[in-house]
Amino acid sequence: EAGVAQSPRYKIIEKRQSVAFWCNPISGHATLYWYQQILGQGPKLLIQFQNNGVVDDSQLPKDRFSAERLKGVDSTLKIQPAKLEDSAVYLCASRRGGRSSYEQYFGPGTRLTVT
Amino acid sequence: AQSVTQLGSHVSVSEGALVLLRCNYSSSVPPYLFWYVQYPNQGLQLLLKYTSAATLVKGINGFEAEFKKSETSFHLTKPSAHMSDAAEYFCAVSEFDSGGSNYKLTFGKGTLLTVNP
Numbered sequence: 001e002a003g004v005a006q007s008p009r010y011k012i013i014e015k016r017q018s019v020a021f022w023c024n025p026i027s028g029h030a031t032l033y034w035y036q037q038i039l040g041q042g043p044k045l046l047i048q049f050q051n052n053g054v055v056d057d058s059q060l061p062k063d064r065f066s067a068e069r070l071k072g073v074d075s076t077l078k079i080q081p082a083k084l085e086d087s088a089v090y091l092c093a094s095r096r097g098g099r100s101s102y103e104q105y106f107g108p109g110t111r112l113t114v115t
Numbered sequence: 116a117q118s119v120t121q122l123g124s125h126v127s128v129s130e131g132a133l134v135l136l137r138c139n140y141s142s143s144v145p146p147y148l149f150w151y152v153q154y155p156n157q158g159l160q161l162l163l164k165y166t167s168a169a170t171l172v173k174g175i176n177g178f179e180a181e182f183k184k185s186e187t188s189f190h191l192t193k194p195s196a197h198m199s200d201a202a203e204y205f206c207a208v209s210e211f212d213s214g215g216s217n218y219k220l221t222f223g224k225g226t227l228l229t230v231n232p
Binding site: 004031033040041042043044045048055056091093095099102103104106107108109111 | 207
């Protein structure tokens with residue numbers, strides 16, 4: 001089966017600009033996650049979707065970050081306006097869903113550099 | 116709240132030597148535990164997982180980990196390191212919420228493994 005797809009792979013923007021990332025999860029996976037991975041740290045959960053509803057966005061900086069998952073499939077994560085500290089790799093992951101499904105499958109990530 | 120501590124941000128071993136990467140966790144409920152590997156410019160790949168079955172878990176590429184409840188540890192080992200094992204390794208703990216719908220991973224900060232020829 002095809003894995004989690006993300007685009008773009010790399011993005012360089014200036015501070016105060018806006019940027020959007022796209023994620024296509026594995027077909028049939030109900031749960032989708034966005035993580036932020038700052039250099040030298042482990043991934044930190046930003047937001048979790050179950051189908052097209054938000055389950056957990058407690059760590060999402062809502063003044064500048066937004067995310068949506070229309071129709072419960074693809075998802076986009078947006079940053080507006082970007083700050084220098086937003087430089088990181090943004091990882092998307094998906095999971096089939098249900099209590100017997102433990103594994104999250106990760107995409108290759110989008111590396112964002114804010115200058 | 117759950118948390119993960121990985122001891123040693125950088126571990127260096129010689130090719131053929133034992134690999135030991137340490138992970139300690141904190142969880143208010145019986146945990147599920149994972150080790151992921153990340154190669155440069157790639158996403159995370161699952162190495163192995165503990166989900167309350169056997170305490171010694173075998174994964175891909177010859178890695179294994181042992182769940183020790185008394186020590187709240189889940190250390191990753193491999194008897195003989197290979198050059199291709201050089202990567203960053205992340206330990207993670209997960210739990211479902213009481214409703215069973217919110218399932219999330221909390222990661223450690225990672226350990227960079229270097230393998231010297």
